[in-house]
Amino acid sequence: MLTPQPKIDKHNQIVCPKCGKDNFEGKHKLHFLSALQSPQGIDTIVNVERWFCADCSHMITKEDLDDQFKKPKN
Numbered sequence: 001m002l003t004p005q006p007k008i009d010k011h012n013q014i015v016c017p018k019c020g021k022d023n024f025e026g027k028h029k030l031h032f033l034s035a036l037q038s039p040q041g042i043d044t045i046v047n048v049e050r051w052f053c054a055d056c057s058h059m060i061t062k063e064d065l066d067d068q069f070k071k072p073k074n
């Protein structure tokens with residue numbers, strides 16, 4: 001039995017809202033939580049990944065994705 005794969009095609013491909021390109025680079029912001037702040041009670045590094053257009057360096061935001069995928073097109 002094959003596990004069902006999510007359907008990946010050009011209809012759900014994210015493109016840069018500024019330049020329309022579809023190449024992105026991930027960058028990481030790291031946050032340090034001391035043992036007192038961390039839910040696990042130990043010193044923890046939290047990694048927040050952001051995605052930037054490889055061509056124009058625009059950072060992809062949730063709003064960009066809402067614009068691209070959730071707003072009705074007219």
Ligand SMILES: [Zn+2]
Nearest residue numbers: 016019053056
């Ligand atoms: Zn771009």
